[in-house]
Amino acid sequence: MTPQQLAGLLKKPELNDDDIVTLLGLTDPGLCGMLRDAAFARTTELLGPYVYYRGLIELSNICTANCRYCGIRKANHAVKRYTMTQEEIVEQAVWAARNGYGSVCLQSGERHDEKFIEFICSCLREIHEKTKGPLLPKGVGVTLSLGDQEEEVYRRWAEACGNPESLRYLARFETSNPKLFAMLHSTPGTNEKNLEHRFACLRSLRRCGYQVGSGVMIGIPGQTLEDLAHDIRTFQEIDVDMIGMGPYLRSEGNDLESLGQMEPRALLQLALNMIAVTRLVMGPVNIAAATALQAIRDDGREMGIEYGCNIVMPNLSPQRFRKGYQLYDNKPCLDDEPTHCASCLEKRIESRGRSVGWNMSGSSRHYLRRMGRPDEVKPAKDYTPDGKRLIRLRAI
Numbered sequence: 167m168t169p170q171q172l173a174g175l176l177k178k179p180e181l182n183d184d185d186i187v188t189l190l191g192l193t194d195p196g197l198c199g200m201l202r203d204a205a206f207a208r209t210t211e212l213l214g215p216y217v218y219y220r221g222l223i224e225l226s227n228i229c230t231a232n233c234r235y236c237g238i239r240k241a242n243h244a245v246k247r248y249t250m251t252q253e254e255i256v257e258q259a260v261w262a263a264r265n266g267y268g269s270v271c272l273q274s275g276e277r278h279d280e281k282f283i284e285f286i287c288s289c290l291r292e293i294h295e296k297t298k299g300p301l302l303p304k305g306v307g308v309t310l311s312l313g314d315q316e317e318e319v320y321r322r323w324a325e326a327c328g329n330p331e332s333l334r335y336l337a338r339f340e341t342s343n344p345k346l347f348a349m350l351h352s353t354p355g356t357n358e359k360n361l362e363h364r365f366a367c368l369r370s371l372r373r374c375g376y377q378v379g380s381g382v383m384i385g386i387p388g389q390t391l392e393d394l395a396h397d398i399r400t401f402q403e404i405d406v407d408m409i410g411m412g413p414y415l416r417s418e419g420n421d422l423e424s425l426g427q428m429e430p431r432a433l434l435q436l437a438l439n440m441i442a443v444t445r446l447v448m449g450p451v452n453i454a455a456a457t458a459l460q461a462i463r464d465d466g467r468e469m470g471i472e473y474g475c476n477i478v479m480p481n482l483s484p485q486r487f488r489k490g491y492q493l494y495d496n497k498p499c500l501d502d503e504p505t506h507c508a509s510c511l512e513k514r515i516e517s518r519g520r521s522v523g524w525n526m527s528g529s530s531r532h533y534l535r536r537m538g539r540p541d542e543v544k545p546a547k548d549y550t551p552d553g554k555r556l557i558r559l560r561a562i
Contacts, residue, residue, distance in 0.1 A: 304328070398440075
């Protein structure tokens with residue numbers, strides 16, 4: 167493909183399936199740069215200059231599922247299991263609110279027992295009460311990523327959160343190809359996970375009022391560009407509000423080691439192409455720059471922002487827990503504390519021409535428009551009491 171042909175393709179108001187496959191398969195640096203610039207411009211046009219934080223709290227690595235690709239799968243007995251206390255979880259959420267994060271994400275392995283369900287309810291209630299303030303009058307926004315649950319459980323958590331306008335749930339379907347899904351989620355001779363059930367969970371979340379998030383893994387052994395194109399069409403069909411996706415990476419203790427992994431440079435480019443094309447097709451949804459991008463290249467998350475991401479998830483988990491929550495190998499920032507991660511990440515984001523949306527929930531503009539709610543107002547700038555440092559952008 168020539169630059170002139172690509173320029174014409176990128177100007178099309180709608181991309182067909184063949185167009186999507188063509189863009190996903192770009193490898194020439196110059197052509198990939200054109201795709202990147204188109205996605206960055208589209209993101210600016212639709213969503214403005216801000217990148218929003220979701221302070222990630224990995225509250226437990228105990229999991230009842232045995233997904234074959236995952237480092238905390240039930241069968242990995244080498245992992246030292248942990249669950250943070252409610253006090254520890256709330257402390258991190260309060261730290262986030264006091265430091266200008268408009269939102270947090272509670273993530274854990276999948277459990278369905280009543281003790282765990284009510285534990286999450288209790289955490290959500292306390293987070294809501296303790297994070298309310300002048301800049302966040304309704305408290306921090308909350309994203310949950312706690313696996314497949316019954317609709318009643320989703321409703322209980324939604325009620326407990328206290329801030330339904332900024333409530334989100336991330337449940338990635340990983341791949342829309344049923345055979346690949348079965349390969350990833352079911353150990354030989356079992357049928358632990360079902361793709362249609364995952365889609366049913368996403369529909370339940372929509373009925374319960376959540377901003378619905380999903381996503382896929384890119385570069386799964388046996389996956390084709392056509393599979394990835396179908397994944398994007400599935401995002402459209404579900405009408406997702408936010409997307410979290412990243413490269414398929416090896417994980418110590420997984421059950422797929424023999425299948426190998428794509429060469430890192432090619433895998434990173436494919437992942438970035440997927441982000442960019444998804445932005446061009448899906449428009450004003452939120453797209454997260456996965457930490458897994460940084461596992462391939464140090465500035466991988468920043469490259470994700472250049473290719474169309476507007477969400478990052480700095481890790482707020484206390485350092486002593488981080489080595490126990492490695493879903494894939496070479497996970498970055500295992501030895502960092504939240505304060506270091508926040509200051510470092512802001513500089514990285516600004517180096518790519520974006521600003522952090524301090525004290526803003528950063529709700530999906532696609533969701534807000536579908537619900538008939540106003541977009542978040544452009545924030546005003548404010549200074550710290552010492553007058554030295556320009557900090558947090560004022561929320562509405």
